[in-house]
């Protein structure tokens with residue numbers, strides 16, 4: 001089996017495959033991973049002769065496979081029978097990358113009870129003797145590792161030091177894992193340069209035992225280092241982690257906190273770049289409150305740099321962190337701000353609370369050309385994105401666009417039909433196409449063969465819109481994106497589908513640009529008035545932030561929900577109370593006024609109850625962006 005796998009995959013791919021399989025608790029998969037460890041072990045001498053680096057990679061793979069086995073509860077026998085040399089004993093007892101099992105949780109509860117029973121009295125060697133004698137876990141990690149892990153989690157520095165002193169007096173060598181937790185404890189609780197130095201000594205000892213560290217150990221070390229003046233060492237650990245694994249979110253976030261804490265703009269910038277290249281930047285949003293708190297305690301350029309990153313990647317602050325963020329601003333910069341939850345008016349781009357004008361969403365002609373080329377190279381040519389279509393259909397479509405493009409508007413026909421509320425009215429397709437056609441726009445109507453019976457009226461329009469019906473049930477989203485990107489910078493896409501997933505097929509550096517373009521290009525909110533007119537609702541014509549102006553901040557909140565799948569432009573409006581009086585505009589009336597302006601009355605949020613003739617929508621005005 002391995003010969004077969006080896007012929008098809010690289011060693012690292014095989015590791016991923018088998019480690020993934022080991023997540024399945026079926027013994028056959030577990031056995032596969034164990035056998036794979038044996039094969040890896042056998043490969044080490046042969047490979048190390050030619051490539052020294054490969055050895056550390058293979059050792060790393062062994063660690064990770066075993067971590068996965070351990071994590072998913074593989075039996076002790078499997079671990080014992082794997083021929084893993086010296087590494088085995090350490091990994092077997094490693095709780096770092098393993099889930100804390102119920103047995104361990106009970107053990108930790110017992111240890112905490114014992115600590116409580118001491119009632120704050122100083123611990124003697126006899127106390128630790130007692131713990132060592134009575135609290136060993138059969139087949140599990142060493143007692144001192146579990147103790148240090150518990151003290152690390154509880155940030156109990158006094159007992160951590162006491163345990164360390166006790167262990168130093170013992171005959172057997174110190175466990176690298178126990179030392180790692182002790183370092184994490186010292187680092188994360190450090191408030192003085194002296195304790196930073198004390199932690200650094202332990203850090204050096206950890207590396208002296210072995211310069212190979214598994215990702216979970218690196219996570220603890222980075223977490224500790226980032227709180228000390230030795231925070232720059234995090235970069236070396238990240239490089240070490242890169243050799244064998246993908247750098248995880250926690251490692252990057254802790255390094256980010258280190259750079260903010262020590263006001264290191266260079267490290268901050270390079271860490272943000274690493275985040276951009278390594279993970280999906282939106283994952284950072286859950287740390288928003290902590291990031292803002294950390295930035296406010298640092299110099300002002302730090303907050304500006306981080307918020308610029310938020311803006312670039314369209315990161316939104318979690319709505320449930322709103323109160324916490326307001327409290328942080330009020331605590332760290334008391335009396336400085338008047339803070340109000342507000343909205344950015346989607347047509348005017350003004351904050352409903354302070355009337356500040358937000359910037360328009362825009363990309364330059366040059367940026368559009370870059371995006372156009374990249375989409376063609378990286379998505380169309382570089383991937384099999386047209387998986388729902390045959391290669392022949394793709395070729396036909398590309399030729400069709402060359403022949404009939406460029407377009408002003410690309411309409412997802414099936415989406416227009418299907419996104420109506422019941423009963424379905426096929427004539428809405430006519431109305432949608434006619435809306436743009438009457439304004440002299442060149443329209444491409446995309447759909448599948450099932451739409452053929454609805455387009456007889458559209459075919460009679462003069463000039464006739466371009467119509468393309470795919471053979472498959474649903475045209476791939478890439479068809480719309482391709483047709484729009486092959487047209488002009490201001491070409492619109494009419495579809496309620498979220499088309500953002502395609503950004504992941506592009507180079508990470510171009511993803512923000514793609515997102516920016518799509519925001520501007522997509523018409524996702526429309527309705528039909530009582531008079532049957534196609535009417536455009538909200539659009540992302542303005543960038544909702546974060547934006548800094550001379551009087552404060554506008555921070556966008558994540559208000560995406562079932563009723564507003566593309567968001568509702570909610571922001572936190574912070575005005576400097578010493579410079580600007582806040583206009584007493586009623587935010588509560590914002591939505592009511594907006595509905596009145598559009599001629600819509602809602603019985604319930606998001607549900608159209610009845611409609612009157614809407615104010616006419618000036619498409620030219622909307623497209624000036």
Ligand SMILES: [Zn+2]
Pocket residue numbers: 342351352353354355356554573574
């Ligand atoms: Zn405002």
